[in-house]
Amino acid sequence: MKDIKNLISQMTLEEKASLCSGLNFWYLKGIERLGVPSIMVTDGPHGLRKQAGAADHVGLNESVPATCFPTASALAATWNRDLIREVGVALGEECRQEKVGVILGPGANIKRSPLCGRNFEYFSEDPYLTGEIAKSHINGVQSQGIGTSLKHYAVNNQEFRRMTIDAIVDERALREIYLTGYEIAVKGAQPWTVMCSYNKVNGTYACENPYLMTEMLKKEWGHEGLVVTDWGAMNERVEGLKAGVELEMPGAPNGNDAKIVAAVKAGQLDESVLDRAVERLLALIFKADETLKQDFTYDPQAHHALARRVAGEGAVLLKNEGNLLPLEKTASFALIGRFAKNPRYQGAGSSLMNPTRLDNLHDEILKLTGLDQIPYAPGYTEKADQPDEALIQEALGLARQADTVVICAGLTDIYETEGLDRTHMKMPPGHDALIQRIAAAHKKVVVVLSNGSPVEMPW
Template structure:
């Protein structure tokens, strides 16, 4: 049997230096260059941390989510992490991989492995945890699942991409120990355990150098220390210096665009400023991946969409966290239930930005429980009125128990911007206070991908965090409320009482020119426990309906070994 390396070497040898440089730039938004007469197929990539955002044959970026192909929407990574279940993360990855393969996608752009440094990072929902071990284990399982279907996985965003504000120019300034023990650790674990075929560099700088040009990150650490042999791709539009990128080991600039960078690289070779062997090696990595994915795509069975939905439902169930419970849950058969809040009708079930999925349908709690008495409470932005408030209070008074759904509207957390605070909209806060006061018993359900300030925590008889539960969020929440399943989720991120308690709150965000990681290793629970700062809910917190009792214990005398 021929050595695959020989095929790659043969193909690369048949390409001119100019063609090899062109190969390192995307043909368009979702395809790499193709040289059909020279044995180089196109590689198709697609967004996909919590489902496939495939734009079909389109060569452009579809701004409206409805322009993407229909796909299963799974819970976001922050919710999947709350399951603490590697097997479930694998199943999510495998299901996404099956849908990708059926549509001819060669590489899924996910998962995101950045650490949840600040509770107000707009993209926290897309990341697993504040803890690098948990993020690495869940990320590795996801990658293994995707790649078990013959589809490649691209881990991102390498590295220290912990804020959305000024993400194209922010300089993340951190010491080496902090980087290695926290912000690089999950990437290292995933690379060594799961062997992803691709890695995406972040937009930002790290200690003065853009990630796509950063030789310490990409060459010294990633390739030489960790042994990564796959393709390094920029985030879209994130190439800054093609010559420096080749020297650092960055292979692919996405998407297609100006030829300026290619001309600059060729001029550098002619001037003796860039070793052409670096271009050859980069082209070989791209050809190897394209050939691998082409051979695997020859047999692309249809995805089992019923099985995919079942995985999404299971992940949403197991990622639901029971935060507190004063014997209000599970609901008892025959109770008259008031259902309050427009999110019960139109749930917030996924994040915004490049991860937004065009799913086939979304279950809501109201659709699952049409006999419960419903009141809107607030509008889609979380604003209420005296009319909406009065109707919600009257509905609550006439019921045995009220279930109130509140959370972060889409405009509060998304790729591209950070949250201004941890607060819920004022209208939602009014609804919760008034309904809890008017109800015999009250349950508050929180929808969103990151922590929230909860001034009403002691007023509710039960609190649930349902995260961003994907297309099956309503079914899953209904099962938990009624006790069909016992909640088993555990928080993968600490919930501070207020934003000011977060360790980076004094030097993170819009008021600061660069990303100064002054807190060092003291992120999340490391800080709260070390500094003795109380939190609303600690890392790993979660209750269930199950109780255990030990009885009739006995010890037999027989010596101790």
């Protein structure tokens, strides 16, 4: 390991300030003359979203193929620390192959509203479960010499006006509900980075909040890593640095690096504060670089098998009237619903990734039963914003000829996405109408839902 303090002593003020912001969307800055490399960070949390071309933080541009593990809502539903650690190890291995030093996850936001558009990315409404699963996830990734970013710290529980909203919360609720998951993860796993959120907490932006970033995180919990902003979350760079935020991403708009230099020269910022930030930054950079120097190749098939195992453990059986499940292999059944062939397996936004392989229920049933074909009908349009009578009639026709009907439904991408909250808990009208009509005409109906947030089930 490099002598970091000696290295800092060789830096100019401008060089030190430059390290406090990103080079571009995904890379940290290096200093070539001093042998400080530039490392890459990229999105998670349920799979590697490394963008080889155009970069964005809302899932618009495609990323390199990687294993898509079940989202956080499903991971937590396994209640299995060891299994989640395995997922973390696999994510770390994929980062090693792709030369990514830090994966931006997991998300430990507490689910305070069932309408939050990003609930699929978060573990639970329970602080203890959140902390334990996050801890296992982080320990798994970092066992591979790859960093994580525990996010979005703190009290970020909705997408509506997330950039400006002020979360007013008393000390007891803050500690018992909103921060417990982070505390468990920090003390039990030491994530290399913690990501501060866009919102204000009790009147102060999280990324400029010394109570959260220094008093709580660094001093009380003993966090040894660095704090990075969510992309574009910094408002006042010098105040953020004083508060304990070392790294601004994706870069330094409005001359923020120069503002740090000017503040030191004007006596408004003690240079020792900057030095401490640079020390933490360099520790992470060199730690990641040691790993990334080594070539590594992961096994995509083994990782896909792990993802299947996690999906199985994360599935939740809500109801089984008359012991309808499990179905016999020889049972006569109809498969209804577009999701049976085109599964919805992730939400939209910065976590949207490009899977190496995607299984679907239709094809899996063919494999299990040995059948050449299954009676299938889509049942609803892709958007499903309105019931489609012709598709419903087609589905009813198949249902009448089968002993059992399996319907695949849930929430579409527009219902669960970064940047938007839902306005209700209803499923798309096309899905609800299909289920209601089939259930009214058939006694044996299995409904398979794909959703990362709660939904109403009026049928």
